[in-house]
Amino acid sequence: MVEPESRPGRGDKVGLLGRQVECAVLDRLLDAVRTGESRALVIHGPPGIGKSALLGHLMDAPGDLRALRAVGIESEMELPFATLHQLCVPLVDRLSHLPTPQRTALETVFGIRAGPPPDRFLVGMAVLSLLSDASQKRPLLCLVDDAHWMDRASAQVLGFVARRLLAESIALVFGARERTRDLLGLPDLEVTGLRDAAAHALLESATHTRLDHDILSRFVAETQGNPLALLELPRALSVTQLAGGFGLLNTDTLPGLIEQSFLCRIEEFPAQTRLLLLVAAAEPVGDPALVWRAARRLGVAPEEALADGTDGLLSFDVSVTFRHPLVRSAVYRSATESERRSAHLALAEATDPRVDPDRRAWHLASATAGPDEAVAAELERSAGRAQARGGLAAAAAFLQRSVVLTVAPSRRADRAVAAADASLQAGDLDAARRFVDVADQNAQSDFQRVRADLVRSQVIFAAGLNREAPPLLLAAARRLERFDANLARETYLLAWGTSALVAADGDSLAAISQAMRGLAPPPAAPRALDLVTEGYALLVTEGRATAVPVLRRAADALADLPPDDLLKWGWVANGVSAAVWDDRAMRALYGRTVEVVRAAGALTELPFCLASLGMATTWTGDFTGARAIVDEADIVAAATGVPLAPHVKLRLGALSGHTSEVEPLISATVEEAGASGQLMGVTVAEWSAAVLYNGLARYEQARAAAQTSAGIPELWVSVWVLPELVEAAVRVGDAMAARGALERLTDAAEPCDTDWAHGILARSQALVSEGAAADGLYRRAVDRLARTQLRPELARAHLVYGEWLRRERRRVEAREHLRTAHKMFASIGMEAFAERARRELLASGESIRKHKLKSSFGDELTPQEKQIALLVRDGFSNPEVGSRLFLSPRTVEWHLRKIFTKLSITSRRQLRDALPRNAYEPSPEQGFRG
Structure with a gap:
């Protein structure tokens, strides 16, 4: 029911009855999009409240906007990217405009090409770029109705996109019964029942008899002003029920009432019409040809089924459309199990297995009453295709259903392990646990049981860093040895890595290392996996001197590690170069890891890889670069929902001497990491405290912190x-x-023939030495560290040498080293150490004013603006910057305009002068930023 109304800027137009406030909100949204802004909105409320009507109001906007629309369908919730595909199909011709990794990701999930499953966040970035590109010609209006029934993959991607809209002239509006977890945090518009006057008018329009005002008021009150209920319920009631006001007595929930109203109308249809509605309800695509093919298989003739129409409940046009989702659910739920199976079987037989094998398999599964190996195998193949498109949740659903239909216990065990693994990858840990138990119960061999144990231990580790996972992984690795040597070795390595992260004592790590020593000798030409496994085992069981030769060979082999292996277990192997004190190899390996992870689109792993690269970069004194890396890691972590430990921030704060910032972070990290058993976090926090307090010359506090972390059985x-x-x-x-x-x-550094190891060792030896021996050691420390890019460590070597020389009354030499240290500290940004050097210079008799450290460049820029400015300065294009920072190219351009204004420049080229490199900042080609 509508009434005429006029709104400024929209001209005379028919408006929705009683929805002036909601329509005004939507009109403002459209106006913002027309002026170059973006908006996201979730319209939510109970069934029948008018969400679809409000989306229709948006669709009726003038033709200066391009509208795209998709509908979530309950029976499609397990099909990956089904809703996303609906929305983006009209834009497929623009895929060629996207960067190659993004184009490949979308082509893969849409089934245009075969390939490895792309990371869902890379898919999200690709959709953001696609919509941004399409909006350049004219503003874009994207509507998703029944969003509560979106498949999970689509919901994650569209929620991701909605949170990153800013300056693209795009509106992304969802209609949903409730705000699902993937849409939480987005702006929302709650739709409630109509106010009394509008509700009375709507109800009167739906009744064919004059009713008493009190009766009308009771209907309005009972339906809470729900428009669909006001329109539909009178049609299901007799005149007597209406007039007497008894129609709503002894009723269930309002949706149930509305559904019952639809059922009453459906029951009056001929059998063939009811059967046609059932087929349409079971077919989610809305393909008229497919519905009719399936209906004919059940003996339904179009001329008979539609002879008297469907009372507006079902319409055939370009697609098959129900009047409301409650009609579909009413039809489907009112049918018997046998009738539903017959409808699904007819749909499966009418579906072309070459064009849509997955929907065919799902229909076959719904048509199967009991175990059926053929259908189970078909579902298993569908799971493989879903995984290839990145639909992990869908793959898990297919495999779970496949397990239920499997006859033979051995096959059921294999499929249950696969279902558990897919559920784990999809983040459904409860389902993963259930299907691991099913695999255990049906296992017919030790290999099946150990595979189940392996997934079980991975589930436990995924549930949170804890001490349960390492022994379980160790047990699984031992049992795998006689079945699959490579898988066993990888599992040992994962067990070692998890134990190194979380074990509170050395027993677990020692047991794992001893077991690794017992592995069969590697082949004559050992691979990187063999060398890393052997080297780590020796490191724990025999000590660094024995392990270093093997670890050095491992570090060399890791330089050419295939990307698949790097993604699988590279996070454990990356510690090899640090274990042998090879700073160049460490930065190169971390930089390559970031590149590989980026190229693979493994964005959930990217924050951790960036954090490792950021930590390596702090050793060079490139604080600007390290902060840029950690800012990017934070952006990616926030986008992916991955919790990221503040290790790099702790290190930067400690070296910079920013007490007020870093002390609370140290305390919080010690408390949180200690409570959760994260050994590495506690060690990094205490190490940072020791560095901070040494810089501040608060040596008692430094000793206490250093003794705590030095006593932790951690290897780096x-x-x-x-x-x-x-x-x-x-x-x-x-x-x-x-x-x-x-x-x-000495035990840790002496076996490692690197300038880093011997420079640090000589500096420490000099501190406990006297006379000529100390002097020689200080000189050696300065010489060896000067050959590295470890600027902070070299500056500290000059500082302690200068302090020693002053106490030896060699003031002229002391001043030389102290001036060098002070200049380096000031340039790097190590404020506490710079002040310590300044005080020593004053004590040596040199008059020196307190150095005012230069503020960081671009202090007027926000962290995100700094990120963009740095990347653009280094030659990255807007699409490349957007890919890194999860922004559309148009939003990058929008930020750039603000950056240019703040820096008083007018072009990208001028950024090089506005943001000059410092002496310790590596160029992009050096690879420190990945």
């Missing part, structure tokens, strides 16, 4: 903290602690 950071403990202990006169730490540092 607990070694890096030893130089901090030596320095702090020497300054407070704790000779025993200093020499104990130096002894451990």
